[in-house]
Amino acid sequence: MKKLIMVVTAALLVFTAACSKESNTNTNKTESGANAGGEQTKPRVAFVYLGVPGDGGWTYEHDQGRKMMEEELGITATTVENVPEGADAERVFEELAEKNDIIFGTSFGYMDAMVAVAQKHPNVKFLHASGYKTSDNLGTYLGKEYQSAYLVGMAAGKMTKNNHLGYVGAYPIPEVIYTINAFTLGVQSVNPEAKVDVVWSNTWFDPTAERQAATSLLDKGVDVLAAYQDSPASIQAAAERGVWGIGNDSDMSKYAPDYYISNPKWNWGPYYVQTVKAIMDGTWKTESYFGSMKDGITDIAPFGKNVPQDVKDLVEAKKKEILEGTFDVFNGPIADQTGTEKVPQGKAMTVDDILNMNWFVKGIEGTIPQ
Template structure:
């Protein structure tokens, strides 16, 4: 039976484990990886994979979530991916919900490493904590979402969701009547910045007069704070909104004012069907299945996987029922060009807020440049806090 662990319960379990360990007189250095390694040995087959790690016939899998699966967005889709993996492999995974991006995460991940073979940590802020634990448990495999640090037993995975943000921007640029679009940004980190910029560039590609005003909520999942940010943008005059958080609060606030809006991560049309725009979506299931199967057959190796629209990890939610057909066609045409490679979201010329050239005509940003983005494109009203 799948075990769902709350953050508080997992903390209590870890404290108990630490007390037992201390009572046995084992130091952390001599104890690192022992429990996990013993379990791995019990499940080990005879095949050796490209990583040099033995195959595990029935690996024990765990997921660490930043929020609840009921958030309707980020964690909801990771949990859908977990369910898909279970159906495809027959492996039942454990989950820990509402784990903060703090030292508490490292304690939880450490506890899971005692008796799991694969651990997926599903938020950017878990990166260093995951790496710290990976170093202590070299025979446990770790996969971290949205990060950039790896180890022999730790890989990363994410996707070019800025492609879908660009397409969402096209819809927003055509639907605004006031040429003022609001964007509720989560945190001023590169991931959110390049999605905001892609969204603005998409809007400007069909409406050069469109401006995008950003407010940072500094949350991943806080419906109250996200609603307040959305209301502030509506009060400012924005008539179309997009939010880069996990809750549908922005969509619901916009619907109350008769404005169109999109969210993030998942198809959120059910929250305000008459006022839904569209938004980027995720499909994690095939990747989770691939990783677990690679551990089962001994072929797993550390990698930095970057999915996109073409492989289906990144998607675009269906445009809302009240979005005109001509707007839908513009979006579909742009999507086709992204898929065949004739459209590059960050191809020049692109200027920053001051008007200075950041990407010249005939050139485009490299993926490394995109993933480190710390500037806003011309036409974005707002700033990046220092």
């Protein structure tokens, strides 16, 4: 569930909003449907980004999805970049709601702002990435990235030599927690003796802070390092030490080509196309979308050039099971850090259980801040 707090000045926000791309020249909102000539009108669509597409990660992939939607549906959307989570976000959503029909908010910390603005604009459709609050005109969307994390964890478990892996977590929210857990389960599936050491950066995109967090794990001797942030700072720090790295959100191989394994990767385009089309057709209904790897919303990035073929083959075989629906990442038995059974043999966690996960699996070293 992206994203919490990024502090920028009010002046920067105003500048960013002013410089954001206003795509449609028509200044009046239009309702989706047919016009007097029987032709379907095009809705005005807006995207709100926490960062910039140049982050190479989370925002980049959302922007790629926007471009796919524009190309397939012939719609040019408005984008507003660098919008911090907090009070200023509500003002941005309010301004967009005055002149758009569909608004996508792509960060977890936008949730309350979107809820408030959606209540005041019942004719506008709001879609929130990674949130959990819905209403008649507000839906949420996310994907089962934990499936990708498990697969990458398998590769990591095969690549480690000293069984000490590190993970730089972003914020201690369920989305990050269940991803770290899935990664660890993947590691343990091929290497039961391995441990995963977790530290928190409390950032989504702060290369300096993320490098510092990564360095703290590298100094402890981890020989594989994964990270959940939008920047490649952690895997770059790892590569400088000759340590294997695993990025996040998008293919980050170019940042550490010699020591790159892979990472979970998003593909938002199909969701954006389907959702906008459903709104145009009048078939859209609010939902909490949680797509799977089979749906194509999440995958793993191509393996790094130095990953052995037997590791690739092992991961691909398990991926095939996930796609066929014969393997569930969170199928029991699963125990927490204390050894207490959380998921019994033959049982699987429900979606609600996963989306509210607040505990680490056995084999993780580190704590979840309260």
